[in-house]
Amino acid sequence: MLADLKMPGALEALDDILHGVDSGALTAAEAVETLLNAQIQLRNNRRLQAAMRSSRLPAVKTLADFDFSFQPSIRREQVESLHELGFLERKENVILLGPPGVGKTHIAISLAIAAAQSGRRVYYGTLADLITGLEEAQAAGKLLQRMKVLTHPALLVVDEIGYLPVTRTGATLFFQMIARRYERASTVLTSNKPFEEWGEILGDEVMAAALIDRLLHHCHILSIRGNSYRMRHHTELWQQLHRESPSTSTPPRGGRKTRETPRG
Ligand SMILES: Nc1ncnc2c1ncn2[C@@H]1O[C@H](COP(=O)(O)OP(=O)(O)OP(=O)(O)O)[C@@H](O)[C@H]1O
Ligand SMILES: [Mg+2]
Structure with a gap:
């Protein structure tokens, strides 16, 4: 059976x-x-x-892999409740802000994966990639099709707002895309820059204000403050060195001889 x-x-x-x-x-x-x-x-x-x-998700990252103890500024209950996907039903957005390596992309991807597993259509792109795609489509006379690809998914991830410069035309196309998604489908965005600097990123303060207005109307903001997870091994190494030589308050300088006998 x-x-x-x-x-x-x-x-x-x-x-x-x-x-x-x-x-x-x-x-x-x-x-x-x-x-x-x-x-x-x-x-x-x-x-x-x-x-x-x-x-186009770049990796598999899940909530289970996320170490909340490493990032105490994140409210675990908030992230867990977002993974229940009520925000998708309500067409709300999620914006993850914070410095490099704090887990913005990780959480954005794990939300996208949860959405995909629940049978929803998802799409991922960095701001630069999404804009390049829109510009290329416009040049080829296929803007409408491209807009449909980006407005149709129940969840769109726009990653890395703020790292790479965008052209004025690109910013306008991005605005149009977000305006189409507004109140129709959820967008998860990540940025290393606070909202005050988005005008500079998009090259237009007035448009950035209108964009932020739409995004924030129904929105969950996760502002992450903390250390880069990518650097965690370096921190451990530094702390380890520190513990082994408590008399020194600064890391060992280059060229200093160690007590260990060289091998070979
Ligand atoms: N709290 C965490 N627990 C487990 N893995 C983490 C955690 N935070 C980050 N990582 C991992 O560290 C790496 C960097 O995280 P991520 O890419 O999410 O950073 P980011 O905030 O998007 O940084 P950037 O602004 O540079 O893009 C990824 O491999 C991610 O899976
Ligand atoms: Mg990232």
Whole structure:
């Protein structure tokens, strides 16, 4: 019957589950739940694989991989509740602000993955890439199609607002795209720059103000303050050195001889 219903995930798990029931390890209710979970897992993985191909997501990052203890400025409950995806239903936006390496892209991707696993269409791009795509489409007379690609997804990630300069035309096209998505679908944006500097990034204060107005109307803002996760090993190394030589308050200078006997 599972084969007939096209439930290969459940079918594969069936023998183990029946064994678990026979040995008394699983109750009937647990067996049903495990069986259905096996199928849901398979379906979610397939959805994720399809989304990874079509959405241009650069990596797989999930909530489970995120170390909240490293980033105390993030409210765990807020991030977890966003992953329940109510904001998508309500067409709200999420804006992640903060310095390099604090996990903005990680959280943006994990929201996109959660959305893809729930069967929604998602799309990812850096601001620079999205604008290049729009400019190229405009030059080729295909702007409308491109706009549709970017306005259709239930979740669009616009990553890295603020790192690369954008052209005036590019900024105008970006504004049009966000205006089309406004109150129709959710956008997750990340930036290393506060809103006051977006006018400078987009080369137009008035347009930036109108853009921010639309984005913030229904929006969750996560402002992350903290250290770069990319640098964590360097911090540990520095602290380790510090612990081993408590008498020195500054890191060892270059050229200083160590006590360790050189090998070889
Ligand atoms: N709290 C964390 N727990 C686990 N991994 C993390 C955490 N924060 C960041 N990372 C990892 O560190 C790397 C950098 O994080 P991420 O790309 O999200 O930074 P970012 O805030 O987008 O930085 P940038 O502004 O430079 O793009 C990624 O590989 C990410 O998965
Ligand atoms: Mg990033």
